[in-house]
Structures are given as C-alpha cells and as structure tokens.
Amino acid sequence: MTESHEESRVRVDLTAVVVAVRAGDPVVLTVSRSADAPVALPSGPLESAHRTLQAGLRNWVEIETGFRLGYVEQLYTFGDPAPSKFEHSGPDADRALSIAYLALVSPPGPALPHQGDWRSWYAFFPWEDMRAGEPAAREPLLDRLTKWAARSGVAGDREVADRIRLAFAGNGAPWDEERTLERYEMLYEAGLVPEAFIDRGDASPAGSTVPGLAMHADHRRMLATAISRLRAKIKYRPVLFELMPPAFTLSELQRTAEALSGIVLHKQNFRRLIAQQDLVEETGEVATDTGGRPAKLMRFRREATLERPAPGVRLSATRRAGFP
Amino acid sequence: MTESHEESRVRVDLTAVVVAVRAGDPVVLTVSRSADAPVALPSGPLESAHRTLQAGLRNWVEIETGFRLGYVEQLYTFGDPAPSKFEHSGPDADRALSIAYLALVSPPGPALPHQGDWRSWYAFFPWEDMRAGEPAAREPLLDRLTKWAARSGVAGDREVADRIRLAFAGNGAPWDEERTLERYEMLYEAGLVPEAFIDRGDASPAGSTVPGLAMHADHRRMLATAISRLRAKIKYRPVLFELMPPAFTLSELQRTAEALSGIVLHKQNFRRLIAQQDLVEETGEVATDTGGRPAKLMRFRREATLERPAPGVRLSATRRAGFP
DNA sequence: CCCTTTATGCTCAGCTAGAGCATAAGAGGT
DNA sequence: ACCTCTTATGCTCTAGCTGAGCATAAAGGG
Numbered sequence: 001m002t003e004s005h006e007e008s009r010v011r012v013d014l015t016a017v018v019v020a021v022r023a024g025d026p027v028v029l030t031v032s033r034s035a036d037a038p039v040a041l042p043s044g045p046l047e048s049a050h051r052t053l054q055a056g057l058r059n060w061v062e063i064e065t066g067f068r069l070g071y072v073e074q075l076y077t078f079g080d081p082a083p084s085k086f087e088h089s090g091p092d093a094d095r096a097l098s099i100a101y102l103a104l105v106s107p108p109g110p111a112l113p114h115q116g117d118w119r120s121w122y123a124f125f126p127w128e129d130m131r132a133g134e135p136a137a138r139e140p141l142l143d144r145l146t147k148w149a150a151r152s153g154v155a156g157d158r159e160v161a162d163r164i165r166l167a168f169a170g171n172g173a174p175w176d177e178e179r180t181l182e183r184y185e186m187l188y189e190a191g192l193v194p195e196a197f198i199d200r201g202d203a204s205p206a207g208s209t210v211p212g213l214a215m216h217a218d219h220r221r222m223l224a225t226a227i228s229r230l231r232a233k234i235k236y237r238p239v240l241f242e243l244m245p246p247a248f249t250l251s252e253l254q255r256t257a258e259a260l261s262g263i264v265l266h267k268q269n270f271r272r273l274i275a276q277q278d279l280v281e282e283t284g285e286v287a288t289d290t291g292g293r294p295a296k297l298m299r300f301r302r303e304a305t306l307e308r309p310a311p312g313v314r315l316s317a318t319r320r321a322g323f324p
Numbered sequence: 325m326t327e328s329h330e331e332s333r334v335r336v337d338l339t340a341v342v343v344a345v346r347a348g349d350p351v352v353l354t355v356s357r358s359a360d361a362p363v364a365l366p367s368g369p370l371e372s373a374h375r376t377l378q379a380g381l382r383n384w385v386e387i388e389t390g391f392r393l394g395y396v397e398q399l400y401t402f403g404d405p406a407p408s409k410f411e412h413s414g415p416d417a418d419r420a421l422s423i424a425y426l427a428l429v430s431p432p433g434p435a436l437p438h439q440g441d442w443r444s445w446y447a448f449f450p451w452e453d454m455r456a457g458e459p460a461a462r463e464p465l466l467d468r469l470t471k472w473a474a475r476s477g478v479a480g481d482r483e484v485a486d487r488i489r490l491a492f493a494g495n496g497a498p499w500d501e502e503r504t505l506e507r508y509e510m511l512y513e514a515g516l517v518p519e520a521f522i523d524r525g526d527a528s529p530a531g532s533t534v535p536g537l538a539m540h541a542d543h544r545r546m547l548a549t550a551i552s553r554l555r556a557k558i559k560y561r562p563v564l565f566e567l568m569p570p571a572f573t574l575s576e577l578q579r580t581a582e583a584l585s586g587i588v589l590h591k592q593n594f595r596r597l598i599a600q601q602d603l604v605e606e607t608g609e610v611a612t613d614t615g616g617r618p619a620k621l622m623r624f625r626r627e628a629t630l631e632r633p634a635p636g637v638r639l640s641a642t643r644r645a646g647f648p
Numbered sequence: 649c650c651c652t653t654t655a656t657g658c659t660c661a662g663c664t665a666g667a668g669c670a671t672a673a674g675a676g677g678t
Numbered sequence: 679a680c681c682t683c684t685t686a687t688g689c690t691c692t693a694g695c696t697g698a699g700c701a702t703a704a705a706g707g708g
Contacts, residue, residue: 008369008370008371008372009333009334009335010333010334010336010370011333012334012336012403012421045332046332046334046403047332048332048419052403053401053403074400074401076398077377077398077401077423079336079370079376079377079423095372097336097421099401099403159630162630163630166630249655250655250656251654251655266696266697266698266699267654267655267656268656268657268658268698268699269696269697269698271655271656271657272696273696276695288705288706290653290654290655290705291652291653291654291705291706292652292653292654292655292704292705292706293653293654293655293656293703293704293705294654294655294704294705295654295655295656296655296656306483306486306487306490573686574686574687575685575686590665590666590667590668591685591686591687592667592668592687592688592689593665593666593667595686595687595688596665597665600664612674612675614674614684614685614686615674615675615683615684615685616673616674616675616683616684616685616686617672617673617674617684617685617686617687618673618674618685618686619685619686619687620686620687
C-alpha cells in the first residue's frame with residue numbers, strides 16, 4: 001500500500017484535568033498563560049525524555065503548578081485540527097494531538113499549588129450543578145437549543161430535538177448527570193459557547209453565548225469529558241476515596257459524591273450502600289465540628305477492592321418536589 | 325517554562341479492532357503483513373491528508389482490507405515505547421503513538437473483505453470463553469500465575485496473589501468477564517505471553533508461554549482493551565445491535581451477547597429484559613430455520629435510544645452446577 | 649431545660665433479578 | 679396421524695435491592 005508518502009509527524013500535547021473536592025465544591029486545577037486569555041488546563045508537549053506518557057504528564061503538571069499527582073487515568077485523545085484556524089498556512093500545517101488525562105487528588109492544602117488556581121468546575125458548566133435544584137442556567141439553554149434545532153432545519157430535526165430534550169432533561173425527561181460531554185458538544189455545535197466561534201475564526205457575537213467560562217483551545221471539552229467519566233466511574237469503582245483525606249465522616253463522603261455528580265443524594269440510603277459494601281471502617285474517633293451530633297470518622301478499606309468484584313458508590317438521588 | 329527544547333514530533337499510528345459476530349463467534353479483522361509473522365490488526369500512520377483521526381482510521385482499514393466501517397469509537401492511546409527494542413539507537417529514537425479504535429460491523433458477507441481474515445477473538449484469548457463451562461486454559465493459567473507471584477517475591481505478594489485470584493476467578497471468586505484487559509496485563513507482566521519476551525528483546529523460552537495466539541507488537545493488548553470495553557458497554561448502551569443484521573430473532577441476539585461476553589445467559593430472563601426495555605419490535609415475519617418452533621423476527625427500535633436514558637442489555641448469567 | 653442541627657437506626661412497599669416449570673409450534677421419523 | 683426432539687415463548691415465585699420516610703440520638707447555643 002502507499003505507506004509513508006504523506007506520513008506526518010505530529011506534535012503531541014499532554015493535558016491534565018486535575019480534580020479535587022474542597023469544601024463541598026469540585027475544583028479543577030487551572031493555569032493562566034497570559035493576563036486576559038481564558039484559563040487553561042496544565043499541559044505541555046510530549047518530549048523525548050519522557051519515559052511514558054503518564055510520566056510526561058506528571059512532569060508538566062509539576063512544572064506548571066508544582067503539584068505532584070496521585071491517581072491518573074487516560075481520558076481521550078483529541079486530534080481533529082481546528083478547521084480553519086490555520087487555513088492560510090496549508091492543510092493543517094500545525095496539527096497537534098492532545099492526550100487528556102484525569103487526575104484525582106485529595107483536598108489540596110493551602111500551601112500548594114505554587115502556581116495555578118483551583119476553580120469550581122461549575123464555573124465552566126453552571127448548568128451541571130443540580131444540587132440546589134434547577135440551576136438558573138438550564139431552562140434558557142434548553143430554549144436556545146430548541147430554537148437552534150428548529151432554525152437550522154437539519155434533516156431529522158425531530159430526532160435532534162429529542163436528543164436535546166433527553167440531554168437537557170426537557171419536557172419531563174429525567175436528568176442524567178453523566179451526559180456532561182454530550183451537553184457541551186450540543187452547545188458547541190449550536191454555536192452557543194465562545195469556543196465554537198474561536199475555532200471557526202469568527203469573532204464571538206456579543207451576548208450570543210450561554211453563561212459559563214470558556215477555556216483555552218478545547219480544554220473545556222476535556223473538562224467535560226473528565227466530568228462525564230468521573231460521574232460514571234464513581235458508580236462502579238471506588239475512585240471517590242482518591243479524593244478524600246485519610247479520615248472522613250460519611251457526610252463528608254456524601255458531600256464529595258454530591259459535588260461530583262451535581263445531584264443531591266438520599267442520606268440514609270447513601271450510608272446504607274456504603275455500609276453494605278464494607279468500603280469503609282471506623283477509625284474509632286469522632287468529628288465534633290459537624291454542627292450537630294458528632295460523626296464517626298471512617299477510613300477507606302483498600303482491601304475491599306480485593307474482596308468484591310467492582311465496588312463503587314451507587315448513587316440514589318433524592319427526588320425533589322416539582323421535579324418528576 | 326522550558327517549552328519545546330526537547331519537544332519531539334512523533335509518528336502516530338491508527339489501529340482498528342474491527343469486531344463482528346459470525347455464526348455465534350466473535351471475530352476480529354486481522355491482516356498478515358508477512359508470511360510467518362504474527363497477525364496484526366489493520367493499521368497505518370496518521371497522514372496529513374486525514375481530516376480527522378477517525379477518517380484516517382477508516383481510510384487505512386479500507387486500504388488494508390477493503391472494508392467500510394460503520395460504528396467506530398476511540399479506545400485508548402498507547403504510547404510507551406517498548407523498553408529496550410531500540411536501545412541501540414538512542415533513547416526511543418523511533419517513538420510512536422498508537423491510537424486504537426473499536427469498530428463494530430454487522431455480520432460480514434462472504435464476499436468481503438478483499439484482504440484480511442476474520443478470526444475468533446478466542447483464538448487469542450482462549451481463557452476468555454466460558455460459554456462451554458470452564459475453559460481448559462483457565463486452571464493452568466491460575467496455577468502458573470500464582471507460582472510466578474510466589475516466586476517473584478514482590479513486596480505485597482499477598483495482594484498480588486489476591487488480585488490474581490480475583491481476576492482469574494480462583495478459589496471461589498466469581499468470574500468477571502469484563503476484566504479481560506487486566507487478565508492479559510497480568511499474563512504479560514508474569515512473562516507468560518510471547519509479547520513480553522519480544523518487547524524485552526529476549527527469545528521466547530520454548531514452552532514457557534500460555535495457549536493463545538500472539539499478535540504483532542501490542543495489538544493483542546489492544547484487542548484485550550476492546551473486549552473489556554465492549555463487554556462493559558453492551559450492558560448500558562445498545563451497541564449490541566450494531567452487530568446484528570436488520571432482522572434477527574431473540575435467540576440470535578442472545579447468542580451475540582453470549583459470544584461477546586463469553587458467558588451463557590438465562591434465556592427467559594434475557595428475553596424479559598429485552599422486552600421490558602422496548603428495544604426491539606416484531607417485523608411480523610418468522611424465521612423457520614431454528615431447528616424447532618419458528619422464531620419471530622425482530623428489528624431494533626432506534627427510537628428507543630431517545631426514550632429512556634441509557635438502554636443497554638443487562639446480562640443475567642445462568643449459573644451452572646459445580647461453579648458456585 | 650428547650651431548640652436547632654446533624655448523625656444514625658430502622659421500616660415498608662414496589663420493583664428487579666435469578667431460577668425454573670409449563671406450553672406451543674415446527675421438523676423428521678414410523 | 680402420531681411420537682419425539684428441538685427451539686420458542688409465557689408465566690410464576692422468591693430473595694434482595696431501591697427509593698422514601700419516620701424515629702431517635704447526641705452535640706451546641708440560648
């Protein structure tokens with residue numbers, strides 16, 4: 001076959017979505033390359049000195065933020081060149097792949113990181129936080145998306161409308177917190193996020209986009225990918241504990257689960273699930289700063305991983321009135 | 325920071341795990357580059373002419389096998405250089421990334437593909453097929469792994485032994501069909517597959533490896549990744565139907581699920597699940613070549629995807645005697 | 649001692665999953 | 679036509695899990 005006639009060597013970027021939960025808020029580590037540019041995720045090019053991809057990633061995060069990562073997993077490789085960004089300089093003259101990783105760390109102390117900021121991920125996706133009930137952001141989104149679908153008059157627009165309804169819980173459909181990526185991609189496609197205009201080379205028409213901070217390049221898409229993955233994963237793997245300090249109360253554990261999933265959980269049932277699965281054990285001490293009855297402190301039983309097949313933290317939401 | 329001083333441009337390979345189910349066997353599309361080399365998965369380098377990664381992948385598969393892909397999803401990006409393979413030519417002088425994709429196609433007609441062979445994936449992973457009960461391959465594997473763990477005397481060998489027991493269903497642990505990748509990686513680490521020796525540059529000591537065909541480079545690892553992903557995914561997304569012809573019987577659907585998961589399912593419960601979820605509808609016709617009572621032909625209701633959140637095909641295994 | 653707040657225990661009904669019995673409807677042999 | 683074998687299809691039963699909510703315990707602050 002016609003091997004290696006147009007074969008290209010490409011630059012590879014390693015990008016990290018570093019997640020922690022701090023005071024009940026899911027936060028992501030960001031850096032600012034320049035004063036008024038949108039924030040970015042820590043990242044850097046793969047270098048020949050990097051033994052493995054993960055090693056390269058850890059290295060860059062440490063350089064850019066001074067932070068040492070623990071749990072790391074690969075998320076996705078993004079490689080489609082921004083369509084017209086470099087149009088003038090030949091067909092994707094500067095194609096680059098980005099390999100995105102998800103990293104989880106326990107609550108960062110105030111000292112670290114040396115550089116970079118922790119920001120609530122809901123600053124970038126306000127509509128993803130359903131913990132206080134309907135976020136103000138959601139309803140308008142559904143509206144604008146629906147209008148877009150109607151206006152664009154795509155073939156199969158009935159199906160597009162259905163997808164929107166399903167993704168954004170319109171018209172009585174249940175909210176599926178795992179569809180974060182799908183929702184972001186719909187907004188992108190509909191041209192409702194600034195990134196869509198930037199990628200097309202247009203200026204962003206004022207007021208046309210929806211609330212939520214933009215990020216550098218396709219970093220917000222990566223964050224959305226990370227959220228989707230994490231929200232799914234806590235249900236079947238005990239990754240939640242990577243985000244906890246060594247000792248914690250069940251309420252803190254629940255608040256962490258709620259922070260990530262963006263929904264409110266039924267307290268008693270949550271405890272029952274945790275207890276049933278032997279995922280934690282009492283340390284013997286209690287936390288007295290609860291504001292009410294003191295809570296027993298727990299620690300993660302790492303051995304649990306070796307006993308049952310796939311322990312995770314299934315989430316049973318609390319339904320709230322007026323939200324069928 | 326020290327940007328781009330050692331930054332390297334790398335070659336990127338696109339590799340496809342193309343899966344179909346034919347006559348109750350899960351098959352994967354393979355190519356043979358040379359006569360006596362291990363078979364490989366269709367793949368080729370990313371070229372600058374490729375608009376997107378997926379487009380490049382489709383292109384290569386078509387060139388190498390004449391096959392046009394339908395459903396495609398990204399699996400994983402493998403990038404760690406084989407440790408000592410190129411040691412003589414400097415630190416990873418020829419580093420290459422491979423982006424692996426999973427593709428699903430309906431049963432291939434006899435005409436296609438022009439080149440390449442469909443092979444049962446259990447030829448590469450004999451221990452993964454539990455449909456006929458305990459595969460002969462499994463027990464010896466457990467033995468040799470356990471011995472390896474004891475011999476290697478790793479720190480925490482107790483935990484290693486537990487992991488092995490859990491992954492390979494030793495000592496009464498339940499078989500988890502989704503852990504295909506984990507199992508392969510254990511075998512690799514224990515040096516029980518030829519690939520481990522090849523990567524180290526050693527000759528493979530005769531008779532030291534376990535049954536199961538090897539593949540080119542790290543392609544068997546990619547196949548294992550695909551199997552794991554697919555076995556997990558059929559449970560929560562209706563991907564099973566990507567592998568079915570337009571009309572099929574429920575038994576055929578079940579046989580496909582069994583082929584992929586490698587376990588036997590409870591017939592009546594399987595039908596109940598499918599029926600409950602409205603995933604299929606009758607075409608009105610019947611298949612008479614069943615060998616018994618004719619079966620109603622069904623078709624996939626694509627709309628089902630738009631009605632419920634995440635329809636999939638949960639699998640309820642049939643337990644067999646003597647296998648607690 | 650009362651009130652507020654959070655932690656923890658426990659109950660109950662509906663639903664789901666795992667198993668297995670029973671019947672239906674073809675084909676092929678006698 | 680009848681019997682037998684084979685696969686398809688219907689239905690039942692039970693244990694366990696899930697979603698909800700009531701009730702009690704244990705602190706701190708008036």
